[in-house]
Amino acid sequence: MLSACSINKVILMGRLTADPELRQTPSGVNTCQITVAVNRSYTSQDGERPTDFITVVAWRQTAEFISRYFSKGKLILVEGELRTRNYDDKRYPDVRHYVTEVYADNVSFGEAKSSGGQQSNFSAQQYSQPNQQDRYSQAAPQNNEPAPSLSFGDIGEGGFEEVIGDGDLPF
Secondary structure, eight states: OOOOOOOOOEEEEEEESSOOOOEEOTTOOEEEEEEEEEEOSSOOTTSOOOEEEEEEEEEHHHHHHHHHHOOTTOEEEEEEEEEEEEEEOSSSTTOEEEEEEEEEEEEEESSOOTTTOSOOOOBHHHHHSOOHHHHTOSOOOOOOSOOOOOOOOOOOTTSOOOOOSGGGOOO
16 A cells, blocks of 8 residues: 655745844734745746745744844745645635745755855754754763773674563663
8 A cells, every 4th residue: 555645845045025024923923924036047038037936934933033134135045845825805705815835944044144254054943942062062070980891792693682681781
């Protein structure tokens, strides 16, 4: 029997078409909607590169990160998933609108700072979560005693030792 598998992953790099605006839902959740201009990979017959304008929606810390560190014209790298929705137009009862958006999971800078000249690896994921290295940066107490010698017994032909029960585990 075949198993159904689906993948929904979008990676975009483009420039913001306007300054981002941080908003809040009635329940106080931060959100931000931006439009990213992404050039296509080919040049048309008239020598120009067509551009797609893609709507990106961000929530919580990612939305706050975008609104704080990005502005119109800045290059942004977005990782997320594609979502579709539809709604009925209140003014015209028989009109239904269809919307396709990228919901951002992670965003980061797409270019170096103009003054520093080095590529920045800072991203919303790092902004919203403590740095993994900081958790383990304190050195473990040093013990100058030699490590105990462990003996695992004779290893058989297959390179594995037979273990009878949990009590026989060497760790």
